[in-house]
Amino acid sequence: MGNYELTIGLEIHVELATKSKMFCGCATTFGAPPNTQCCPICLGLPGTLPLLNRTAVEYGIRAGLALNCRINPVSEFARKNYYYPDLPKAYQITQHDKPLAENGFLEYFLDGQLTKTTITRLHLEEEVGKSIHSGDSIIGSEYSSIDYNRAGIPLIEIVTAPEIASPKQARVFLEQLRLTLQYLGVSDCKMENGSLRCDANVSVRDIEGNPGEKVEIKNLNSFRALERALAYEGERQAVLLSQGKQVLRETRTWDEKAQKTVRMRLKAEAPDYRYFPEPDLPPLELEQVWIHEIASSLPELPLAREERFQKAYGLSEYDAGVLVRAPHLADVFEETVALGHSPKLTANWVLGDFARLARQGEVVSAQHFGELLELVSSGQINNNQGKAVLEEMFATGASPREIVQKKGLTIIQDLGFLKTVIQEALNEHSELVERYRSGEDRLLGFFVGQVMRRTGGRAEPVLVNKLLAEALQPGRNWEPHKE
Amino acid sequence: MKELAHKLRTSQVSSVELVQHYLDRIRAVDSDIRAFLYVDEDGAIAEAKASDERRRRGEPLSPWDGIPIAIKDNICTVGTPTTCASRMLENYYSPFEAEVITRIKQAGMPILGKTNMDEFAMGSSTEFSAFYITRNPHDLTRVPGGSSGGSAAAVAAGEAPWALGTDTGGSIRQPGAFCGVVGLKPTYGRVSRWGLVALASSLDQIGPMARTVADAEILFSIIAGHDNRDSTSWPNAAYRVMDAVPDNLKGISVGVPEEFFAEGLDPEVACSVRQAIKMLENLGAEVKPISLPHNIYSIDTYLTLVTAEASSNLARYDGVRYGLRVEAPDCTTMFKKTRTKGFGPEVKRRIMLGTYVLTASHHEAFYEQARRVRTLIAQDLEQAFSSVDVVVTPTTPTTAFRIGEKQDPLQMYLSDSYTAIANLAGNPALTMPCGIDRKGLPIGLQLIADHFREDLIFTVGRVLEQSLREVEAGGEL
Numbered sequence: 001m002g003n004y005e006l007t008i009g010l011e012i013h014v015e016l017a018t019k020s021k022m023f024c025g026c027a028t029t030f031g032a033p034p035n036t037q038c039c040p041i042c043l044g045l046p047g048t049l050p051l052l053n054r055t056a057v058e059y060g061i062r063a064g065l066a067l068n069c070r071i072n073p074v075s076e077f078a079r080k081n082y083y084y085p086d087l088p089k090a091y092q093i094t095q096h097d098k099p100l101a102e103n104g105f106l107e108y109f110l111d112g113q114l115t116k117t118t119i120t121r122l123h124l125e126e127e128v129g130k131s132i133h134s135g136d137s138i139i140g141s142e143y144s145s146i147d148y149n150r151a152g153i154p155l156i157e158i159v160t161a162p163e164i165a166s167p168k169q170a171r172v173f174l175e176q177l178r179l180t181l182q183y184l185g186v187s188d189c190k191m192e193n194g195s196l197r198c199d200a201n202v203s204v205r206d207i208e209g210n211p212g213e214k215v216e217i218k219n220l221n222s223f224r225a226l227e228r229a230l231a232y233e234g235e236r237q238a239v240l241l242s243q244g245k246q247v248l249r250e251t252r253t254w255d256e257k258a259q260k261t262v263r264m265r266l267k268a269e270a271p272d273y274r275y276f277p278e279p280d281l282p283p284l285e286l287e288q289v290w291i292h293e294i295a296s297s298l299p300e301l302p303l304a305r306e307e308r309f310q311k312a313y314g315l316s317e318y319d320a321g322v323l324v325r326a327p328h329l330a331d332v333f334e335e336t337v338a339l340g341h342s343p344k345l346t347a348n349w350v351l352g353d354f355a356r357l358a359r360q361g362e363v364v365s366a367q368h369f370g371e372l373l374e375l376v377s378s379g380q381i382n383n384n385q386g387k388a389v390l391e392e393m394f395a396t397g398a399s400p401r402e403i404v405q406k407k408g409l410t411i412i413q414d415l416g417f418l419k420t421v422i423q424e425a426l427n428e429h430s431e432l433v434e435r436y437r438s439g440e441d442r443l444l445g446f447f448v449g450q451v452m453r454r455t456g457g458r459a460e461p462v463l464v465n466k467l468l469a470e471a472l473q474p475g476r477n478w479e480p481h482k483e
Numbered sequence: 484m485k486e487l488a489h490k491l492r493t494s495q496v497s498s499v500e501l502v503q504h505y506l507d508r509i510r511a512v513d514s515d516i517r518a519f520l521y522v523d524e525d526g527a528i529a530e531a532k533a534s535d536e537r538r539r540r541g542e543p544l545s546p547w548d549g550i551p552i553a554i555k556d557n558i559c560t561v562g563t564p565t566t567c568a569s570r571m572l573e574n575y576y577s578p579f580e581a582e583v584i585t586r587i588k589q590a591g592m593p594i595l596g597k598t599n600m601d602e603f604a605m606g607s608s609t610e611f612s613a614f615y616i617t618r619n620p621h622d623l624t625r626v627p628g629g630s631s632g633g634s635a636a637a638v639a640a641g642e643a644p645w646a647l648g649t650d651t652g653g654s655i656r657q658p659g660a661f662c663g664v665v666g667l668k669p670t671y672g673r674v675s676r677w678g679l680v681a682l683a684s685s686l687d688q689i690g691p692m693a694r695t696v697a698d699a700e701i702l703f704s705i706i707a708g709h710d711n712r713d714s715t716s717w718p719n720a721a722y723r724v725m726d727a728v729p730d731n732l733k734g735i736s737v738g739v740p741e742e743f744f745a746e747g748l749d750p751e752v753a754c755s756v757r758q759a760i761k762m763l764e765n766l767g768a769e770v771k772p773i774s775l776p777h778n779i780y781s782i783d784t785y786l787t788l789v790t791a792e793a794s795s796n797l798a799r800y801d802g803v804r805y806g807l808r809v810e811a812p813d814c815t816t817m818f819k820k821t822r823t824k825g826f827g828p829e830v831k832r833r834i835m836l837g838t839y840v841l842t843a844s845h846h847e848a849f850y851e852q853a854r855r856v857r858t859l860i861a862q863d864l865e866q867a868f869s870s871v872d873v874v875v876t877p878t879t880p881t882t883a884f885r886i887g888e889k890q891d892p893l894q895m896y897l898s899d900s901y902t903a904i905a906n907l908a909g910n911p912a913l914t915m916p917c918g919i920d921r922k923g924l925p926i927g928l929q930l931i932a933d934h935f936r937e938d939l940i941f942t943v944g945r946v947l948e949q950s951l952r953e954v955e956a957g958g959e960l
Contacts, residue, residue: 090798274841279685
């Protein structure tokens with residue numbers, strides 16, 4: 001980038017996880033057969049009228065409050081007019097002059113530093129349908145099909161101030177935003193399904209601070225695409241300026257195959273959306289009581305949780321961060337600790353085998369998980385057995401005690417029995433006993449292995465070590481203990 | 484209508500006979516008048532039979548069970564086309580019915596058919612129907628007015644006892660005045676717009692058209708009421724018909740805005756309306772001069788808003804999902820060809836105007852300005868109703884004009900000079916006949932009231948109607 005500084009602003013679209021659409025009762029299930037979740041309203045048939053989904057508004061308010069926004073007591077829906085086959089009414093109901101929420105911020109750790117990005121506004125709008133082209137794009141395709149299942153699903157659009165300074169910061173911000181929205185339960189935020197989408201405005205300014213032209217980048221379908229596209233675009237603009245050329249105000253799209261941004265249209269070609277207030281919906285007036293109710297029902301947000309994990313449980317910055325970014329793990333962690341288990345031990349287990357096993361889907365209950373930790377920490381089973389039991393718990397859902405019993409996995413601590421086994425082993429390898437006694441210390445491991453093999457791995461290792469060391473003492477004439 | 488209801492109740496006439504009578508009348512005169520776009524003979528007879536059966540069982544759905552009705556063709560019905568008199572929707576059947584149709588059916592009323600109109604309710608003469616023009620039953624060389632010209636003509640010609648129309652800037656009242664029938668534009672939010680194909684959503688209302696004020700009141704009471712599918716519907720929208728009205732108007736104050744009697748008003752219309760006002764005074768009403776100074780801007784304001792909203796509301800007719808499609812090699816060309824072929828000249832004119840007033844560079848000067856003036860116009864009426872109960876004006880500047888007479892769209896738009904105010908301000912307004920001119924054409928008088936005070940309109944209207952009838956019978960004022 002040399003003598004240029006990057007300025008990035010993001011526009012994020014998030015599909016809300018409501019059961020029904022924004023203005024009708026149609027279901028919002030992802031992946032249903034095409035055009036099976038539509039009705040006259042979301043198809044925009046003549047004579048239909050929109051009816052606002054209260055839950056969509058509630059989710060919007062939740063998100064606005066979590067992003068520290070001012071919730072406008074009166075906001076207004078507007079029509080954004082343009083022609084496209086997947087837009088049934090040829091206008092999208094959105095919010096324009098008076099959005100639901102404004103003037104907020106989101107905080108996150110960037111390279112260990114607490115960083116803040118301004119949220120300019122958050123507004124509600126409806127999804128459009130989905131075009132499926134027989135070719136690569138609408139141009140040149142022999143035919144296109146349209147699935148209106150998505151049309152009318154509620155969205156929030158979140159706009160940041162243009163104050164993000166690097167591609168990495170943009171990614172970290174977006175990750176924190178996604179996590180926050182997931183904590184709120186307002187969206188599943190799956191970029192791969194399109195329920196979280198991001199556009200970026202990028203400009204570079206020279207070292208004297210002269211602002212550059214703004215370029216909008218679309219089609220950023222993954223965190224990686226976002227980071228790479230921003231890096232590419234910053235470099236492209238910096239090179240242009242350093243060559244004394246102009247950056248054109250335009251909209252570009254990220255070409256994943258070519259790994260570069262390409263022009264979609266110049267600013268002058270941008271459509272005029274002819275916004276005006278939606279006459280079919282009265283202004284959205286919100287009661288303060290409701291907003292307060294929603295505010296008081298907000299869950300603890302990721303940043304607060306991360307800080308609490310460090311302070312209250314003494315977890316490292318790293319462990320706390322990893323746990324909080326995986327809410328299902330963080331939940332099990334907290335529930336288990338609440339049952340009286342050591343935070344450190346619990347975190348180690350959760351972040352280790354538990355995390356690996358939980359990736360396949362199912363999660364075991366804190367109750368069962370706590371039992372397992374208890375069995376391990378009290379020495380009833382050893383660490384390796386514990387791992388095997390956990391695997392079984394994930395596979396069968398059975399309790400650790402059941403598994404231990406069924407598999408006969410308890411540890412052998414019976415002194416008499418262990419001493420017998422040790423004697424047998426020593427008798428069988430008397431030659432090696434002699435060598436050990438004459439100074440080959442490393443043979444101890446061999447004897448431990450022999451004992452473990454004879455006990456099916458169930459002998460308590462510390463005890464075995466101790467008893468073996470005693471039995472192998474030079475000059476000691478070993479006598480089996482008699483009861 | 485109460486008489487008809489009585490005859491049905493006492494079995495002096497059956498619903499089938501009644502429906503057959505209107506179907507016969509349609510067959511006899513509609514080839515000249517052409518009020519209907521679609522006559523549903525089988526459907527109406529079937530509904531009439533069901534009605535008679537209910538009466539036989541002593542279980543009528545309402546006092547009006549079995550009395551048929553005609554419906555303007557921009558109101559969605561199931562089983563019959565809903566074309567909005569446009570090529571765009573020539574073969575369009577709605578999969579759902581309008582809330583008002585549900586209410587009509589719940590009252591047991593058979594539907595005779597769908598009536599002609601200006602395409603998508605844009606026009607004041609029904610000449611802009613894509614299919615054919617409707618003629619004024621009082622003079623077949625003249626227009627019935629519009630856009631609810633078909634409904635007005637059907638009622639005036641006795642082809643239907645009453646009808647539903649829609650009114651965005653005067654589309655019930657202007658044809659009502661031209662055809663000598665009564666028509667009400669209800670308070671915005673009193674009748675559900677669910678199933679009304681939108682022209683301008685912030686102005687549209689469905690309303691009754693009938694032969695008498697009392698009949699209009701009955702039909703209004705059937706269709707008014709809250710509907711949660713329409714977010715602009717009012718919670719207390721229901722209306723109950725007044726059992727009796729007084730025989731005088733003592734205690735009622737009537738405002739007369741002098742601005743409505745200025746240049747542009749036909750002297751015969753002025754004279755007739757002033758005579759009616761005199762009659763109101765004789766009936767005991769207190770007549771006061773009032774001022775509605777911003778009404779001179781109402782047509783400009785109305786046109787700006789109606790075209791803006793219409794350009795958006797009609798954008799959905801793109802050939803993708805339903806209605807006309809003209810095939811083309813690519814999508815944009817298909818949009819253009821479909822809309823070029825599907826829409827008539829007035830619709831295209833208004834879409835272009837509306838698109839223009841909403842463009843970013845003109846939005847402030849036109850659309851926002853119109854919104855501000857709309858507020859001023861509404862404040863004028865609010866001010867008026869702080870001192871009077873109803874406002875009386877002529878409904879239209881002239882009586883029915885000749886077919887083809889108004890070629891200049893601006894001249895046509897002036898037909899709504901006195902009526903658009905009620906749509907802009909959301910107030911209820913009624914037209915009722917108050918006389919005829921020397922050519923034998925009906926003259927309409929308009930009564931406007933405060934929001935949700937249709938009761939005052941019907942009180943004054945019914946008393947005045949009674950008085951006018953007595954004068955007509957007696958032959959002198």
